Amino acid sequence: MPKLPMPIVVLISVAIAVDLICLVCLFVLRRRGVYIKIRTMFGPALVFDSQDDDGVPIRLLNVGGKFQSVSYVQDSLKYKLVCVYHRYFAQVVDIAGLKDGREGRALVIGGGGYSFPKWLVSSCPRLSTTVVEIDPAITDIARRFFFLDDLEREHHTREDGRLNLVCDDGWGYLTGSGERFDLIVNDAFGGKRPLGPLKTEDGARQVRDHLAEGGVYLANVISPLQGKGTDVLTESLDACKAAFEHVYLIPEAPESPRLTGDNVLVASNARLKIQARYAVK
Known part of the structure; x- marks a missing residue:
């Protein structure tokens, strides 16, 4: 098998490292209740799991750096209003x-x-x-x-x-x-x-x-x-x-x-x- 030129080897190594870093970041964010989602017309969308002031679980939608929506996540509360x-x-x-x-x-x-x-x-x-x-x-x-x-x-x-x-x-x-x-x-x-x-x-x-x-x-x-x-x-x-x-x-x-x-x-x-x-x- 022919050897790859050194610059290509370096590029491949960097790409693999970046992929690993992204995977680690995704894992860490997920453990912290953050879901990275798809791009939107108004910027990247993030979904966060958190709690309100009373400790009730909530979920937040952030689009383009601005929070757009909040929802309770408990089945009995998921249609109730948070804001x-x-x-x-x-x-x-x-x-x-x-x-x-x-x-x-x-x-x-x-x-x-x-x-x-x-x-x-x-x-x-x-x-x-x-x-x-x-x-x-x-x-x-x-x-x-x-x-x-x-x-x-x-x-x-x-x-x-x-x-x-x-x-x-x-x-x-x-x-x-x-x-x-x-x-x-x-x-x-x-x-x-x-x-x-x-x-x-x-x-x-x-x-x-x-x-x-x-x-x-x-x-x-x-x-x-x-x-x-x-x-x-x-x-x-x-x-x-x-x-x-x-x-x-x-x-x-x-x-x-x-x-x-x-x-x-x-x-x-x-x-x-x-x-x-x-x-x-």
Whole structure:
């Protein structure tokens, strides 16, 4: 057998060493509860296993260096909501009478780990939910690690059609849709950027015009309440105040107004039974 030239031997040795290092890193990360997953449209995706402040096991999705979703992992809790702003979303859905009351249709723009859509399907039996997620890799991760497959199987969503998954740009889907929804949820923020032209009056009117009578719009506005970096929050509130009769802002951490938080913007032409201190119009 002919001998390989020395540079090739060195390259092969280096490649083998790199492969071994990668395998060791993967093993160490896995032991620490970290799953390295596939690339996504918005950067590498990592799935972390951890615990909340009470020691309850949770799973987190990080995409491109930013955390996008959190889920409980215990079977009895896997459809419950971990994030504070998602819990505020759920309270508004209940206030709007969509949890245990009338039939309705929901549109969720942004899947992530599908935390809020899972809650909608499991907790709102008379609600039909469409989720628009632009990246199929994210939906695949939700199926494999965040119990989306379990949800579809246990709640028979493929048979009854209560959950419709769409791979598309969220803003394009909304503006091109001839449908109206009782609930529109914007959970597709990338960093601090709002969905499409939300911060413009035209964008807010587009959302309003795709809501049924008395429909509710919910958005996660990632911003501090005061100081530097509040432009997105101010512009989003102004846009909704120009388009809707009633606008509310439920801050994640009102006691720390200069810290960036997941603040819940609520807009509707119907007056909702939300505490007056949260009303901005």
